[in-house]
Amino acid sequence: MGTVPRNRPESEGYDESRLGFGRIFTDRMLTIQYSAEKGGWQPPEIKPLEKLILHPATLVLHYGQEVFEGLKAFAGPKEDDILLFRPDMNIARFNKSCRRMCIPAIDPGLFMEQMSLLIRKDRDWIPRAPGTSLYVRPTIFAVDPFLGVAVGKEYIFYIILSPVGAYYPEGFAPVKILVTDKYVRACRGGVGEAKTSGNYAASLLASEEAHAEGFTQVLWLNAVDKASIEEVGTSNIFFRIDNEIITPALEGTILPGVTRDSVIRLARDMGYKVTEGRITIDQVVEAAKSGALKEMFGSGTAAVVSPVSLFRYKGTDYTVADGKTGEVAAKLFDELTGMQTAARPDPYGWVVNIGK
Ligand SMILES: *Cc1c(COP(=O)(O)O)cnc(C)c1O
Secondary structure, eight states, X not given: OOOOOTTOOGGGTOOXXXXXXXXXXXXXXXXXXXXXXXXXXXXXXXXEOXXXXXXXXXXXXXXXXXXXXXXXXXXXXXXXXXXXXXXHHHHHHHHHHXXXXXXXXXXXXXXXXXXXXXXXXTGGGSXXXXXXXXXXXXXXXXXOBOOSSOOOSEEEEEEEEEEEOOSOBTBOOOEEEEEESSOOOOOTTSSTTSOOHHHHHHHHHHHHHHHHTXXXXXXXXXXXXSOBEEEETTBEEEEEETTEEEEEOOSSSSXXXXXXXXXXXXXXXXXXXXXXXXXXXXXHHHHHHHTOEEEEEEEETTTEEEEEEEEEETTEEEEOTTSSOOHHHHHHHXXXXXXXXTSSOOTTOOEEEXXX
């Protein structure tokens, strides 16, 4: 404790209250190489953050064999606290994504141990201003220098850390979203439930077009029927219609969000009826027209809960309730962020303290 981080640009206006997302990195990185030829996983290394030098034929650059995760480490009330939120779920999802992408799974215990070690070494980087955290980005990809379409035999697994700012520095900012029936994100049998790079590349054009029309995110519909709802941007989606909370079921096309799972559990324990099932855009439009649509919000690690104020579907704009943040979204946000920073009790055992 107490040492000034080597690369932390204190003198150049480094300001915890204005961190933004994903441009500042800590001093170190963890790498674990995998080589089929050398018998699999090699010893983990924690070393100064450095550039990767890749052959131009590197498999991932051509055929996209890659998986990543995203979670946050929080400072807690005690000086030594380093709090992770349900990291076991991220690790399990990482391995599930790897299976889908023909990437070797990593031992969950090793993953947790090495990730914790890295975060502890760079603990001075964990920001303490309200709403801030240290974003943790595990990644794996195929590194073989080979131009054939094939499963890689060599991989690099690494974890990098990035201090990130409060998502809502000035309070909730409800977003406007565009329902697209032009592009689709995933279909059953595809890779929609894997956190793999191609899903994000495939979504860029839709979000660029949405941005150009003044929308923050795209709401994705089912690829086959263009009727049932899937997710919003890179978040899961929830609707409150009267007093029932509805979210699309996990059927292979959407990301099984850690936040989604936590929201379902919390909302049920708050006494709401929560349904995981099919919900169509027509139902949502009807509910918006009749006034039954009380809330609509996304869920994900970055924003935790992201209220939607308005959506456009087939050229018509629909305001969600009065366009302000709904009470359920606000309660869930407070509860989740409170738990994550140990400001509130955690009856679920979701928060893991890796500080010591
Ligand atoms: C990561 C992600 C989510 C949210 O998952 P969390 O575990 O809650 O962060 C939702 N949808 C997509 C497409 C994602 O990539």
